[in-house]
Amino acid sequence: MHILIGMKAASIQEIKQALKHLNHKEVQDLCLRLAKYKKDNKELLDYLLFQAHNEDSYVQAIKNEIDELFEDINTSHIYFAKKTLRKILRVAAKHTKYSDVKQTEVEVLLHFCQRLKASGLAKEKNVVIHKLYLMQIKKVQKLIAALHEDLQYDYLKQLKGL
Numbered sequence: 001m002h003i004l005i006g007m008k009a010a011s012i013q014e015i016k017q018a019l020k021h022l023n024h025k026e027v028q029d030l031c032l033r034l035a036k037y038k039k040d041n042k043e044l045l046d047y048l049l050f051q052a053h054n055e056d057s058y059v060q061a062i063k064n065e066i067d068e069l070f071e072d073i074n075t076s077h078i079y080f081a082k083k084t085l086r087k088i089l090r091v092a093a094k095h096t097k098y099s100d101v102k103q104t105e106v107e108v109l110l111h112f113c114q115r116l117k118a119s120g121l122a123k124e125k126n127v128v129i130h131k132l133y134l135m136q137i138k139k140v141q142k143l144i145a146a147l148h149e150d151l152q153y154d155y156l157k158q159l160k161g162l
Helices: 012-020 024-037 039-051 055-071 078-097 102-119 127-145 149-160
Strands: none
Touching: 024 039, 039 055, 055 078, 055 102, 078 102, 078 127, 102 127, 102 149, 127 149
8 A cells, every 4th residue: 555655646657556456447436536536637538538549530629629719819909819829729738738649739739820820910010929939830840850751741841831
C-alpha cells in the first residue's frame, strides 16, 4: 500500500505496478472515478474510447469547433478579438494534447493560422495579434521538422501558403 508522505504522489511506475494487481472491475471503477472528478480526465477517456480510432474525424471536429469560434469573434474592439483568439488557441491545445499523433497538432495549428490570416486580423496593424500569428507559424515549423519527410513536404507546402 502506498501512503502519501508530504503529499507527494506516486510515480507512474509505482502506479503501473499497483494497477497490475487490480482486477478488471477495480480498474474500471478507478477510471470512472477519475472521469467523475476532473473534466480533463473525462475528455481524455472520451477521446481514447470513442475517437482515437478515427483521428481524421477527430481533427475535423476540432477544426469545426475552431471555425465556430472564429465566427463569434467580436471585432468591434481589438481587445475582444485578442481574447477570443487566445481562447481558440487554448481550445486547440486542449484537444490536441489528448492525441499522440503529431500530425493532429500540425493540422489544427495550420487551420488556425489559415483562419486567422483569412480573417484579416493578423495583419501588421495590431502587433500583439501579428506576433501571436507568427508564434503559431514558428510552432508549426518546429512540429513539421519532427515529422517524416513525406509528411514534411505536404505540410511545408501548406505553410508556404501562409
